[in-house]
Amino acid sequence: MFRFVMRFKTRVFVSVGVLLIFTTLSAVHLLKQFEAPEDLEDTNLGFDRRARFGPNNGRANTWNKQETYLLMSKGQISDERHQNDSGGNESQILKPPLPRPRRTEDGSKLKKRQPAWERGSSSKKAWDDQEIVGKGHPWQQFHLDISQDALYSEGALYMDDLLRDLASVRIVNTSMFQGGSQVKLDFRLADGNRAIVKPMRSPREFVYKYNNDEPFWLDQERHNAEIAAFHLDRLLGFRRVPPCSGRLINLTQEILLKSKDQELLNTFFWKDGNLCFIGKCAPWFCNEDHPICAQGHLMEVSMCQFLPSFGGGIPIFEMEYPWSQGVKESQVWKGKNICVDYLKDPVWTRGRFLLDLIEQGIFDFFIRNYDRHHFDMMRKYKRLGTVLFLDNGKGFGNPHVDDTTFLAPIYQCCKVRRSTYLHLKELTQLRLSDRMRSSMSHDPIAPVVTEDHLQAMDRRLETVLQTIEKCIHVHGDSQVLVETLDN
Ligand SMILES: Nc1ncnc2c1ncn2[C@@H]1O[C@H](COP(=O)(O)OP(=O)(O)OP(=O)(O)O)[C@@H](O)[C@H]1O
Ligand SMILES: [Mn+2]
The missing domain is CATH 1.10.1070 (Phosphatidylinositol 3-kinase Catalytic Subunit; Chain A, Domain 5)
Structure with missing residues (x-):
C-alpha cells in the first residue's frame, strides 16, 4: 500500500513538473514574439534575410523551365530574389513595426539576431584569401585607399595602372563565381589580384526594350555596362563602383586549358566554329538557350576589381x-x-x-x-x-x-x-x-x-x-x- 501511495505521489509530481515546464516554455515563446530587437535599425530597414551565398545557388537540377516561365509571367516570381524572398510578396517596408519572430531558412528559430553587417561574415572562406599584404601593386594601393566615404580617392594616381593591370596581367586561374543570378567568373591574376568577370552576351547595338516581350527579369547582363558604370560613377563624383576594365580573352587558352573548375568546364562546347559555355547560375539564364559564345576563341569580358573583406568574410x-x-x-x-x-x-x-x-x-x-x-x-x-x-x-x-x-x-x-x-x-x-x-x-x-x-x-x-x-x-x-x- 505504502509503495502504491509513493508511486502515485511520484507520478503526480512528475506530471505537475512536466506541466509547469510546458507552461513556462509557452509563456517564454509568447513573450519572445514581442521582444524588442537588438538592432532596431535592422528591423525597420528591412534588412535582407536571404542567404545569397547559400548552397542553393546552383539549383539547375530541380529546375523545370516551363514552370519557371509560367510563374514569372503570372508575376509570382520575377527573378531569383523574389523567388527567395522569405516575406512572400509583400514589401518589407510595409511590415508592421512590431518585430516578428525570426526564423532560419529551415524554419527553426534564430537565437539572437546579429546586425546585418555581421551576418554571414564568416560563411565563405573563399572571400578571405585576397588580403592586403603589401602596397606595391596598384590593386593593393586601391585596397588601402578604400574609405568610409568612397571606394577610392579623387584623382587616385594608381587608377590608370590598376585598369591596365586588370586588362593585361596574366590570368592564372579561373572558376565560376557563386552568388547572384547570372554568369560570373572569378579570375585570379599573376600579381595576386582577383576580379569578378562578366562575359559578353550580346552586341553593343542590341537594345533591350523592357516591355511584355522583353521583361526586365529576362534581360541578360551586359559586360560593357559594368565598365561604363564605373566611368560614369567616377565622373559623377560618387566613386562607389569598383574599378572595371574590358579585356579580350582567349577562351581556350585562358579558361578551357587553365581552369580547375570541373563544373564550369563541363558546360563548354563548340557551336558553328565558336567556343561556347553555359556556366552555372539561375536556371533561366544558365541553359542551352542562352549559350555564352566566343568569336572563335576570343571573347570580350569585363574585369571588375574584387573588394577586400578586411579581415575575413563577405566584404x-x-x-x-x-x-x-x-x-x-x-x-x-x-x-x-x-x-x-x-x-x-x-x-x-x-x-x-x-x-x-x-x-x-x-x-x-x-x-x-x-x-x-x-x-x-x-x-x-x-x-x-x-x-x-x-x-x-x-x-x-x-x-x-x-x-x-x-x-x-x-x-x-x-x-x-x-x-x-x-x-x-x-x-x-x-x-x-x-x-x-x-x-x-x-x-x-x-x-x-x-x-x-x-x-x-x-x-x-x-x-x-x-x-x-x-x-x-x-x-x-x-x-x-x-x-x-x-x-
Ligand atoms: N567587386 C566586388 N567585390 C566583391 N564582391 C562583389 C563585387 N561585385 C559584386 N560582389 C558580390 O557578388 C554578388 C553578385 O554579384 P552581382 O550582383 O554582380 O551578380 P548578379 O548575378 O548580377 O546578381 P543578381 O542576380 O543579384 O543581379 C553581389 O551581390 C556582391 O555581394
Ligand atoms: Mn545583376
Whole structure:
C-alpha cells in the first residue's frame, strides 16, 4: 500500500513538473514574439534575410523551365530574389513595426539576431584569401585607399595602372563565381589580384526594350555596362563602383586549358566554329538557350576589381532598396510618397545613407538599371560607410527611353546633397557624353557603349537637374540642398 501511495505521489509530481515546464516554455515563446530587437535599425530597414551565398545557388537540377516561365509571367516570381524572398510578396517596408519572430531558412528559430553587417561574415572562406599584404601593386594601393566615404580617392594616381593591370596581367586561374543570378567568373591574376568577370552576351547595338516581350527579369547582363558604370560613377563624383576594365580573352587558352573548375568546364562546347559555355547560375539564364559564345576563341569580358573583406568574410552586406523597380515592390512607392515617413524617422535620417540612396536613384536613372532591388554597404564601416553601386550589368540597355520613376527618391524626398547638385551643374559645362567617351577611350574594348548611350547621358543629366530644380522651386534652396539630414 505504502509503495502504491509513493508511486502515485511520484507520478503526480512528475506530471505537475512536466506541466509547469510546458507552461513556462509557452509563456517564454509568447513573450519572445514581442521582444524588442537588438538592432532596431535592422528591423525597420528591412534588412535582407536571404542567404545569397547559400548552397542553393546552383539549383539547375530541380529546375523545370516551363514552370519557371509560367510563374514569372503570372508575376509570382520575377527573378531569383523574389523567388527567395522569405516575406512572400509583400514589401518589407510595409511590415508592421512590431518585430516578428525570426526564423532560419529551415524554419527553426534564430537565437539572437546579429546586425546585418555581421551576418554571414564568416560563411565563405573563399572571400578571405585576397588580403592586403603589401602596397606595391596598384590593386593593393586601391585596397588601402578604400574609405568610409568612397571606394577610392579623387584623382587616385594608381587608377590608370590598376585598369591596365586588370586588362593585361596574366590570368592564372579561373572558376565560376557563386552568388547572384547570372554568369560570373572569378579570375585570379599573376600579381595576386582577383576580379569578378562578366562575359559578353550580346552586341553593343542590341537594345533591350523592357516591355511584355522583353521583361526586365529576362534581360541578360551586359559586360560593357559594368565598365561604363564605373566611368560614369567616377565622373559623377560618387566613386562607389569598383574599378572595371574590358579585356579580350582567349577562351581556350585562358579558361578551357587553365581552369580547375570541373563544373564550369563541363558546360563548354563548340557551336558553328565558336567556343561556347553555359556556366552555372539561375536556371533561366544558365541553359542551352542562352549559350555564352566566343568569336572563335576570343571573347570580350569585363574585369571588375574584387573588394577586400578586411579581415575575413563577405566584404559587403545588403539591404532592401525602398524604390526597387520590381513589379510588386514598385507598386508600394509608385502610388504614394514613401519618403514623407522616412524623413520623419531618425533611423532613416541618421547618417549618410538616405542621401546616398537619393544619389543611387540619380545613378540608376542615368544607366536605366531596373535591377537595383537592394543596396550594398561595406561591412567594415557598418552603417557609417557609403552605399556602393555594385552590379550594374543590367544598365545601358535602352538609350532611347528615359524612365523618370528612377528619380522617385529625389522627387519624393526633395533632398539632395548641395555638393552633388553643384557638381552635376558643372558637368553641363563640358558635355558629359564627351567626358564619358574620353574616359573610356583607353579601354581595350572601346568604344565601350554606342553613341546613342552617350547622348542619353547628356539628356538625362538635364532631366536630373530639372527634377532637383522643381523641388527647389517648391520648397526653397535651403530645404532641398543639404549636406546632412540630421537636425
Ligand atoms: N567587386 C566586388 N567585390 C566583391 N564582391 C562583389 C563585387 N561585385 C559584386 N560582389 C558580390 O557578388 C554578388 C553578385 O554579384 P552581382 O550582383 O554582380 O551578380 P548578379 O548575378 O548580377 O546578381 P543578381 O542576380 O543579384 O543581379 C553581389 O551581390 C556582391 O555581394
Ligand atoms: Mn545583376
